[in-house]
Amino acid sequence: MEAIEEQHNFKSYLKKKFTGTGDSIFFAARFFKEVFRGRFQWQEFLNQCYMIGYKSVPLIGLTGFIMGLVLTLQSRPSLAEFGAESLLPGMVSNSLVIEIGPVITALICAGNIGSRIGAELGSMKVTEQIDAMEVSAINPYKYLVVTRVLATTFMIPVLVIYTDAIGFFGGYVAMNIHSDISFFHFFSAALAKVYFTDIIPALTKSVFFGFAIGIIGCYKGYRVTGGTESVGRAANSAVVAASLAVFVIDMIAVQITDLFQKHG
Amino acid sequence: MGNEETEIQTASTENENLIEIKGLHKSFNHNVILNGVDLKVKKGENVVVLGKSGAGKSVLIKCLVGLVEPDEGQVFVFGKEISTLNYKDLNETRIKIGFLFQNAALYDSMTVRENLDFPLKHHNRNLSREEREKIIIKELEDVGLKDSIDKMPSELSGGMSKRIGLARTLILKPDIMLYDEPTTGLDTATSKEISALILEMQKKNNISSIIITHDMTCAKTTADRIVMLKEGKIIAEGSYEELQHSDDEWIKSFFD
Numbered sequence: 124m125e126a127i128e129e130q131h132n133f134k135s136y137l138k139k140k141f142t143g144t145g146d147s148i149f150f151a152a153r154f155f156k157e158v159f160r161g162r163f164q165w166q167e168f169l170n171q172c173y174m175i176g177y178k179s180v181p182l183i184g185l186t187g188f189i190m191g192l193v194l195t196l197q198s199r200p201s202l203a204e205f206g207a208e209s210l211l212p213g214m215v216s217n218s219l220v221i222e223i224g225p226v227i228t229a230l231i232c233a234g235n236i237g238s239r240i241g242a243e244l245g246s247m248k249v250t251e252q253i254d255a256m257e258v259s260a261i262n263p264y265k266y267l268v269v270t271r272v273l274a275t276t277f278m279i280p281v282l283v284i285y286t287d288a289i290g291f292f293g294g295y296v297a298m299n300i301h302s303d304i305s306f307f308h309f310f311s312a313a314l315a316k317v318y319f320t321d322i323i324p325a326l327t328k329s330v331f332f333g334f335a336i337g338i339i340g341c342y343k344g345y346r347v348t349g350g351t352e353s354v355g356r357a358a359n360s361a362v363v364a365a366s367l368a369v370f371v372i373d374m375i376a377v378q379i380t381d382l383f384q385k386h387g
Numbered sequence: 388m389g390n391e392e393t394e395i396q397t398a399s400t401e402n403e404n405l406i407e408i409k410g411l412h413k414s415f416n417h418n419v420i421l422n423g424v425d426l427k428v429k430k431g432e433n434v435v436v437l438g439k440s441g442a443g444k445s446v447l448i449k450c451l452v453g454l455v456e457p458d459e460g461q462v463f464v465f466g467k468e469i470s471t472l473n474y475k476d477l478n479e480t481r482i483k484i485g486f487l488f489q490n491a492a493l494y495d496s497m498t499v500r501e502n503l504d505f506p507l508k509h510h511n512r513n514l515s516r517e518e519r520e521k522i523i524i525k526e527l528e529d530v531g532l533k534d535s536i537d538k539m540p541s542e543l544s545g546g547m548s549k550r551i552g553l554a555r556t557l558i559l560k561p562d563i564m565l566y567d568e569p570t571t572g573l574d575t576a577t578s579k580e581i582s583a584l585i586l587e588m589q590k591k592n593n594i595s596s597i598i599i600t601h602d603m604t605c606a607k608t609t610a611d612r613i614v615m616l617k618e619g620k621i622i623a624e625g626s627y628e629e630l631q632h633s634d635d636e637w638i639k640s641f642f643d
Contacts, residue, residue, distance in 0.1 A: 243496075247494075250490060250492060251488045251489070252492050252494055252495070254449075254492065255492035257454060257481075258454065258481055258486040259481070259482075259505075259509070260478035260479070260481040260509075260510065261505070261509050262474075262478075
């Protein structure tokens with residue numbers, strides 16, 4: 124009897140998981156259909172760009188500065204041991220542009236923006252605001268989801284560039300703690316090691332990070348059922364899923380970049 | 388099938404039944420909510436749906452606007468079967484239906500002005516900002532809350548939210564209004580005011596309405612006809628006075 128019950132529970136669990144996965148794929152696929160359908164909501168898109176981009180500037184800036192500073196301070200002794208301290212600006216800029224800038228920015232945004240979108244849409248769902256939009260013959264997916272996903276997709280690469288720039292500055296400050304290097308000299312040495320082939324893959328993966336953070340936040344919020352406690356759960360699971368998605372995309376991006384570099 | 392539909396559509400329009408529900412069934416996870424509901428609402432008529440909590444009253448009106456898809460049965464609004472409409476046609480029908488949600492469902496990131504402007508701007512693109520502003524002020528005057536135009540929903544009381552919700556719904560000049568427990572959570576005086584406002588708006592705009600409520604004062608004030616929903620079925624209908632003198636104990640319990 125217990126075995127039958129367990130089997131039934133397992134079947135229900137599998138069914139739930141498969142239904143959830145299918146639903147999330149359809150939800151994401153709908154984005155590509157809706158983005159080209161009807162009138163684009165420019166005002167809401169710009170508003171979201173402001174909320175996602177401008178409002179994240181202090182947090183992202185501080186994180187970028189600390190990352191640049193810490194990276195430089197921690198790498199310095201190893202390089203100094205081999206007498207290669209002059210390579211430090213180039214190493215810091217390379218690390219920041221290729222990996223640390225995009226991933227750290229995306230993780231901060233997964234926490235900050237992913238949870239905000241999940242909680243916002245979740246509370247709109249439980250207070251019937253999304254239904255109110257639907258019955259007013261306004262497509263809530265187009266108005267709420269398309270604008271937010273496009274805003275994250277567009278703004279996260281912009282924030283990555285900003286993080287890199289602030290990170291460089293952090294590196295410059297760290298260099299000056301132990302040695303005396305001019306601003307111009309540091310930046311010349313740093314930028315000399317950054318190639319176009321480093322910037323393009325980094326920004327391309329940032330676009331995918333942005334899309335994943337936006338669509339996951341929206342999906343978790345849009346599919347909230349029940350009361351207000353489920354809004355908190357939606358925000359939390361949006362952060363977890365978006366952070367995980369960032370690592371998975373990063374892993375795939377590294378493989379693809381590696382493949383191109385081998386054949387290039 | 389196509390001819391049958393056309394006949395039904397023609398019949399509905401001739402009898403001026405703006406809403407016609409036939410054999411509506413809806414279940415959630417094997418829990419039967421609606422079990423064969425039949426209902427007609429004529430033009431200009433106010434129908435109150437009474438029933439205990441969980442009887443499926445809200446699900447019934449959500450089926451009318453396509454928010455809930457029925458398992459079985461047909462829902463005709465303006466002679467069109469809702470489940471057969473594509474998204475564009477469904478939205479064209481929805482514009483002519485107003486829906487006042489239980490908690491008003493005001494967009495909490497927008498001011499009262501923006502809440503009213505939102506549907507207006509989307510569906511009347513030819514109107515200038517000044518023209519829209521005039522319409523918004525007129526609607527707010529009708530519900531007696533012109534001074535709240537710049538307030539955020541969080542600054543409004545329950546009664547005020549309901550009034551603003553009503554104004555936002557009426558701004559598109561619907562032919563049908565659906566009210567989901569419009570007086571729930573309000574004090575007696577405010578409930579009476581909302582009920583009176585529903586009646587006033589109905590008379591002023593010749594709107595057909597379905598009002599879901601537990602509030603007998605609201606039912607008495609607004610109903611042309613009351614239908615009683617029990618275990619997913621309509622078990623009785625009539626005027627307030629007719630049902631008040633019913634022999635059925637369950638029906639009488641609502642009027643005690």
